Amino acid sequence: MPVLGLAIKSAQQVDIVRTLGRVYLGRDASEQVLRGRISRGVTERINAVLWYSDLRGSTGISESIGPDEIIPFLNDYAQTVIDAIHHAGGDVLKLIGDGVLAMFWGEDMADARRAALRAEHLFRKNVAALNKRRAAEGRPTTSAYVGLHVGEVFYGNIGSEDRLDFTVVGPTVNEVSRIASMSHSVDRELLASSEFYGGLDAAGRRYLVSTGRYALRGIGRAQDLYTLDPEVDANEPVTGSYERYLAN
Structure with a gap:
């Protein structure tokens, strides 16, 4: 015994x-x-789809509610993001205030791109359900801006001998956060880079449209950014077609 x-x-x-x-x-x-894999500086180069999201108007909401409501507010919306990412097969790397950094990767990067779109679509459904519940309770509601980008990153241990972080670093990480920030300016809840768009299969590219060419802050080159075609939300047959595409 x-x-x-x-x-x-x-x-x-x-x-x-x-x-x-x-x-x-x-x-x-x-x-x-x-x-x-716990040695400082031990990383590997991988190609990955990066997701960066942050909440809309969270600073103003946090200032308008009581201190005891701030953490439940953040937790509610973090749950909607993380559940969607995990359900689609992604990995959440960091929670940065109300921001979330995640990645999707694998041998087939076209599949990884589709998984990121699947997570974004599921996240919007999660938010709609959450907002309905919170509104019924008389609590503030919001949504989030999402940026999607693709590129090479260093994945592994970064930090000091006393405090390591297993995460991704590199220019691609900076770019995806800039893309998500640009969502505020163009008033689109999803923005994807030209690298993300170009690597989708032909079926997937049908559901994204260009929002124009932009020079991102701190990034030395301008690029086209893409968002979901408004028909995906406005036209029921297109919505069904998009969801079937995501499910494959």
């Missing part, structure tokens, strides 16, 4: 460590750390 108890306790501790790793580091990052 003592030996059996020790075995059960050891198994439970492993499960606890894995759960804590997934919650605090993200699903893939926690597995990498548990496999021993």
